[in-house]
Amino acid sequence: MIHLWTLLSGLLLVLSVAEPLSSPEDHENEVLKHTETEFNKNQNEVIENAISNVSEATSSYTPTTSAPLSTTAPPSSSAAPQCPGSQVMQESSAGCGCPSGLVKDGDNCSCPVGFTLEGAAECKDVDECEGREPCGLHASCSNTPGSYSCSCLRGYLMAAGGCQDIDECALAAVTGLQACHGDAKCENTPGSFTCSCPVGYVMALNGKSCVDVDECTFEEQCRRELGNVCVNTPGSFVCQCRLGFRAEAPACVGPVCPDYTVCQDVDECTDSPTVCDGRGVCENTLGSYKCVCRPGYRGNGTHCEDENECASGGHRCDGNARCGNVIGSYFCQCYQGFNGDGHSCFGG
Structure with a gap:
């Protein structure tokens, strides 16, 4: 800076000296003219040299302290506009916004519903099905990105209060479909149903229909060894009794009374007290009777005489x-x- 002011001072001094020499009163003196011409030439060289030195000095000057023109310098990162909340400056525009995957929540950025913030700006899906039962009983939970879905188990139907049991028996009655076949009785159970067979039937292998039991293959109440005949019927059987037997229903066991009949021996001695005339005495036998003589008599029972x-x-x-x-x-x-x-x- 001191060198620059020295050059400028010398330039002003030369100009002040040259001013009187160019006065018009001395133009007639040829010596002076020649001298003026030479002087002017030298003056021009001095001025040009001074200007050149000033230019060199100005272009080579580097300030050693902070310049007051810092406001014209390119803006630094510290001087970038501040975004509200947790928003950041977008690369594609000059505005503020949220990183990809995040959404605005007022002035801040947060993950969408069903996601949780992991790290600085990464959203991770929340597995709603893990560790709890958001779908309630009788339903299975399937996680989806940002949410979950519920599906009812077999035998249940989605309703306002969750999965409700389907009454397959009532549904079959309304729709005409057959939950159980034939004589099988339908009984609803939670999430399913069962089929049961009445007396005289057994469940078929398919678990839905009933098969008639042929009681005549194993029953003993018809007393077939005595000539009686067993006839199988749907769900039961009947006994065709020979002479000396009577088809009667067996005694009830508590409130349950059998719906079939068996062959009971007929007591002819009770039914017909006079079956043995004369001195004979009636003795009942299985399926028949006989007349015998009283003690002290002998004969065939029908005709007796004293012994x-x-x-x-x-x-x-x-x-x-x-x-x-x-x-x-x-x-x-x-x-x-x-x-x-x-x-x-x-x-x-």
């Missing part, structure tokens, strides 16, 4: 007693000199 026990030896009199026959019986009497009831006699 002489004393003559046949069928009495039980003591050896020291006399046997006496009476109609239908006998008596015993001890001999004289013996005492007793005739069945047992001892000496007196």
